[in-house]
Amino acid sequence: MASISDLDMLVNRLAASLKNDNLIIPAMPELVTKLSRLVGDSNVTTKELARVIGSDTGVTAQVIRLSQTLRYSNPGTTITSLPAAISRIGLNSTVSMALALAIEQSFYFRNSVVVKYCHDEISRSFMVCSYALTICAIRYGIMPNLVYDYVVLASSLLNIGYLPFLVEVDTYVLGQGKGYKLDYEDLKTAAEKIKYPLGTAILRHWHFDKSFESVMCQEPDNAVEFYANSLAFAKQFIEYAEARGLRLRVPKNPDEAYVSLTDEKSIADIREWMKEQGLVEERE
Numbered sequence: 001m002a003s004i005s006d007l008d009m010l011v012n013r014l015a016a017s018l019k020n021d022n023l024i025i026p027a028m029p030e031l032v033t034k035l036s037r038l039v040g041d042s043n044v045t046t047k048e049l050a051r052v053i054g055s056d057t058g059v060t061a062q063v064i065r066l067s068q069t070l071r072y073s074n075p076g077t078t079i080t081s082l083p084a085a086i087s088r089i090g091l092n093s094t095v096s097m098a099l100a101l102a103i104e105q106s107f108y109f110r111n112s113v114v115v116k117y118c119h120d121e122i123s124r125s126f127m128v129c130s131y132a133l134t135i136c137a138i139r140y141g142i143m144p145n146l147v148y149d150y151v152v153l154a155s156s157l158l159n160i161g162y163l164p165f166l167v168e169v170d171t172y173v174l175g176q177g178k179g180y181k182l183d184y185e186d187l188k189t190a191a192e193k194i195k196y197p198l199g200t201a202i203l204r205h206w207h208f209d210k211s212f213e214s215v216m217c218q219e220p221d222n223a224v225e226f227y228a229n230s231l232a233f234a235k236q237f238i239e240y241a242e243a244r245g246l247r248l249r250v251p252k253n254p255d256e257a258y259v260s261l262t263d264e265k266s267i268a269d270i271r272e273w274m275k276e277q278g279l280v281e282e283r284e
Contacts, residue, residue: 007190010168018197025164025205029106031056035099036206044091050082053094059101063089065255066097096149100156101254107163109170113182117191118166121159126257127250129155131234131270133260136227138271139280143260147227152258154215154231157208161199161216162191226279237273 017023028036034052038044054060060082067085068078079085086094104122109115132151137143169190173182199216211228214221220229241248246269251257261267274280 006172007169007186010165010172011190011194014165014168014194014198018201023164023198023201025202028206029102031059031102032099032106032206035095035102036208038095039099041095044095046083046086046091049086049091049094053086053098054082056102058105059098062101062254063094063098066258069255069259090145093145093149093152096153097254097258100152100258103156103160104254107167109166111170111173111182113184113187114166114170114173117184117187118159118162121162123250123252125155125158126252126254127238127248128158128231128234129257130249130251130259130261131237132230133258134267134270135230135233135237135274135279137260138267138274139226139230147230150227151230154212154228155257157199157203157212157215158218158231160202161195161197164198164202165191165194233274233277233279236277237270240273241269 014023031052038049038052053063064079064082064085067088079088089097107118109118129151132155133143133148136147136151140147169182169187173180196216200213203212203216211224214224214228215231218232218235220232238248240246247265249261249263249266261270271280
């Protein structure tokens with residue numbers, strides 16, 4: 001049976017590597033590397049973007065599916081090609097969306113407990129994304145594309161700090177043999193200790209904008225725009241709803257995560273909470 005001391009040993013080893021500036025940060029996956037270079041590039045073309053995304057069949061399929069979700073849907077028109085999907089979604093939004101999808105599928109684990117924990121955290125980030133988009137829709141009315149792109153990309157980075165630790169745990173457990181058992185709650189406790197410093201180090205190494213670092217800690221930061229805080233607000237609302245037994249919608253995949261909520265009860269609950277927090281003004 002794995003003990004919390006085993007996991008603490010791995011946490012301490014990673015923390016020491018960070019402190020001594022000799023942490024081996026995972027290389028950015030090739031598709032993520034290519035897409036990150038296109039973020040904010042006003043000269044990127046549909047043809048160029050389709051060529052980059054088209055190298056990954058999984059991301060391609062999801063982008064095409066997402067182009068037919070409620071946010072982008074055009075009744076009577078079916079999207080069957082990647083260029084058509086990009087045209088419907090828009091160049092910048094497609095870059096952010098594809099980058100988020102590529103990050104989410106970049107890591108593979110073998111231990112069943114690690115796999116379950118990773119799956120649960122991705123599901124949680126999907127829920128945070130959907131609620132953050134809803135909070136922004138209530139705040140802004142018509143949501144600017146810039147806001148949507150930022151929230152989708154930022155939500156995919158919420159888990160980036162867990163990944164090097166989970167790789168360490170997965171490798172360690174495999175090396176201990178079949179009789180070694182890993183406890184889910186112990187893994188969760190240990191991961192929470194290291195996710196923020198690791199996540200921040202990875203974002204800096206991968207040259208992401210500094211504003212994404214505040215997203216990692218999931219605490220509101222008065223120095224950034226409202227939409228950059230929307231994921232922290234979403235986390236606060238989810239905790240508020242869970243404590244009061246309010247019904248929460250849990251997206252099962254990116255198709256459901258990358259859109260704001262539409263049911264009136266959920267929107268009313270969020271709006272009421274935002275009023276209590278001073279995040280939205282009463283409308284006549």
